[in-house]
Amino acid sequence: MYTQLLVHDVAPFTTRLASWATVIFIGFLFYRAFLGPLSHLPGPLLAKFTGQWRSLRYWRGRWHEDILEVHRQYGPIVRIAPNEVAVVDQKALKLLYGHGHNAAKTDWYGSWDPAVGPPAFFAVRDRKLHSTLRKRVSGAYTMSAILKYELHIQDCLDLFLRKLQKHSAAGSKIDMSNWTNAFAFDVVGELVYGAPLGHLESETDVSGLRKSIFNIFFWSANLGHYWGQKSLYYNKYSLAVRKLLGSKNSITAFREWSISRVKKRWDMRETVPSPRNDMLSHFLHMKNPNGQGVRFDEVLGEAMNIIGAGADTTSIAMRACLFAVCSRADVYQKLQKEVDDFYKANKLSRPIQYLETQKLPYLCAVTKEAMRLFPSIVFQLLRFAPEGGICVDGKTVPAGTPIGISPVAQNRDPLVWGDNADDFLPERWLEGEERTRYLDSNNMTFGGSGPRMCVGKNIALVEIHKFLAQILRHFDVEIADKEKSWHVTSYWFAYQHDFNVHVRVRAQNPLLSKEKPTEIAVAA
Numbered sequence: 001m002y003t004q005l006l007v008h009d010v011a012p013f014t015t016r017l018a019s020w021a022t023v024i025f026i027g028f029l030f031y032r033a034f035l036g037p038l039s040h041l042p043g044p045l046l047a048k049f050t051g052q053w054r055s056l057r058y059w060r061g062r063w064h065e066d067i068l069e070v071h072r073q074y075g076p077i078v079r080i081a082p083n084e085v086a087v088v089d090q091k092a093l094k095l096l097y098g099h100g101h102n103a104a105k106t107d108w109y110g111s112w113d114p115a116v117g118p119p120a121f122f123a124v125r126d127r128k129l130h131s132t133l134r135k136r137v138s139g140a141y142t143m144s145a146i147l148k149y150e151l152h153i154q155d156c157l158d159l160f161l162r163k164l165q166k167h168s169a170a171g172s173k174i175d176m177s178n179w180t181n182a183f184a185f186d187v188v189g190e191l192v193y194g195a196p197l198g199h200l201e202s203e204t205d206v207s208g209l210r211k212s213i214f215n216i217f218f219w220s221a222n223l224g225h226y227w228g229q230k231s232l233y234y235n236k237y238s239l240a241v242r243k244l245l246g247s248k249n250s251i252t253a254f255r256e257w258s259i260s261r262v263k264k265r266w267d268m269r270e271t272v273p274s275p276r277n278d279m280l281s282h283f284l285h286m287k288n289p290n291g292q293g294v295r296f297d298e299v300l301g302e303a304m305n306i307i308g309a310g311a312d313t314t315s316i317a318m319r320a321c322l323f324a325v326c327s328r329a330d331v332y333q334k335l336q337k338e339v340d341d342f343y344k345a346n347k348l349s350r351p352i353q354y355l356e357t358q359k360l361p362y363l364c365a366v367t368k369e370a371m372r373l374f375p376s377i378v379f380q381l382l383r384f385a386p387e388g389g390i391c392v393d394g395k396t397v398p399a400g401t402p403i404g405i406s407p408v409a410q411n412r413d414p415l416v417w418g419d420n421a422d423d424f425l426p427e428r429w430l431e432g433e434e435r436t437r438y439l440d441s442n443n444m445t446f447g448g449s450g451p452r453m454c455v456g457k458n459i460a461l462v463e464i465h466k467f468l469a470q471i472l473r474h475f476d477v478e479i480a481d482k483e484k485s486w487h488v489t490s491y492w493f494a495y496q497h498d499f500n501v502h503v504r505v506r507a508q509n510p511l512l513s514k515e516k517p518t519e520i521a522v523a524a
């Protein structure tokens with residue numbers, strides 16, 4: 001009798017509670033979608049209710065197309081989640097990513113915090129801490145520093161070109177996705193671990209490093225908007241299960257591998273003068289603001305940052321350049337002639353150096369234009385709207401709202417680039433200094449021009465210019481299948497897979513002098 005009474009009383013109560021909760025929840029959704037502070041912004045209906053509209057597209061890996069379509073359909077300001085806005089706008093670009101401004105990165109970047117060890121400055125949200133961390137490494141990234149490492153980059157490029165020659169002799173298709181990636185990983189290995197990683201020499205993905213990093217990016221990019229973020233796949237339970245299965249988590253594998261590389265140089269840093277001039281030697285001797293030297297895990301962190309941030313990005317850009325050039329016979333011929341003429345006029349029997357490539361205006365225009373169309377990073381670079389909010393297309397986004405610009409969308413804004421924004425036109429960069437300055441200031445490839453812009457831009461530029469000039473100098477390259485030249489998946493980076501080409505050694509250019517570039521004085 002007593003139990004009956006209890007069930008009788010409790011059941012309606014729980015039902016009432018559930019009904020109220022449902023009503024409140026629906027009311028909340030309705031308010032957020034149609035009455036809240038972002039309700040005046042255009043965007044897909046589902047995105048007003050749930051972030052899954054955007055997240056499901058992230059998982060699908062076609063954001064490089066999705067974000068362009070979203071802006072085409074809804075205009076320069078779009079609500080892509082209940083509390084997130086994507087924009088394309090010159091003024092917003094300066095406010096969010098420009099000099100003199102420093103809008104804070106949002107919590108989405110928490111997904112990139114290292115699972116163990118000190119913070120990585122790419123992901124740090126606190127602006128003061130970011131500035132401290134960035135200052136202590138910035139000396140390693142200046143152009144004058146990079147030019148001192150140029151000979152190591154050339155070593156890798158020589159090997160890359162020799163490998164191409166070997167495979168071209170077999171007449172088979174060459175997958176440039178694989179080869180440019182191997183080259184870029186070997187370069188960062190040279191710069192931060194003191195030796196190439198062996199991807200080119202062995203013609204393999206050594207220790208599965210590239211696959212591990214791809215997996216890390218897949219998970220971190222997708223989970224950034226979920227509660228728990230990286231801990232959803234990197235936690236003690238998943239690690240235990242993996243251990244049982246005898247497999248390693250990608251992050252663990254990458255970290256252990258990095259420790260084994262950095263340790264040797266760390267152990268001898270006090271006793272032996274640095275065996276070579278590279279980025280690792282800078283990191284080993286950098287100081288914290290209190291003047292004290294850094295710990296081992298801080299050096300390790302900087303090295304790991306570069307492998308994560310600097311290899312895939314640069315190989316994507318190299319493929320973008322080669323693809324764009326090979327897609328247009330007229331551009332190809334003009335560029336190859338410019339390179340050949342330079343070699344001839346300067347009687348070069350050694351590889352062209354970076355500063356020399358800067359004397360080739362067409363080469364510089366081609367690389368900028370290819371990276372504009374196919375920037376390596378295509379997700380929004382998310383920031384909190386600064387004080388006073390941001391106004392785009394007459395619509396205001398309140399301060400504190402997560403808002404971002406996708407480099408690929410900004411780089412194709414017709415208001416800046418004209419009606420032919422989607423076309424590959426290197427000539428647009430050669431219309432005069434003022435116009436070029438204007439285009440540069442609206443180019444988002446490297447993340448704007450402010451305190452969070454790409455710190456590794458100089459390294460990337462050196463690699464990309466040398467790569468393109470030298471490959472065209474020594475080879476004729478042709479896309480193997482023009483109908484299906486590559487396919488792209490985007491998980492923060494827009495990574496091109498299966499970029500197959502045919503390569504023939506050019507008869508008039510016997511391959512590759514053994515002569516290395518010497519250290520070069522930096523031109524003013």
Ligand code: HEM
Binds near residue numbers: 123305453457
């Ligand atoms: C073509 C090649 C590259 C492209 C297109 C590129 C693009 C970018 C972009 C767009 C950002 C801003 C990200 C954001 O705001 O969230 C960024 C930041 C960064 N990049 Fe690059 N990057 C390239 C190469 C490199 C290289 C070679 C390195 C290192 C060797 C590097 C290291 C970094 C780091 C550490 C940051 C964070 C900077 C900070 O927060 O202060 N990148 N990069």
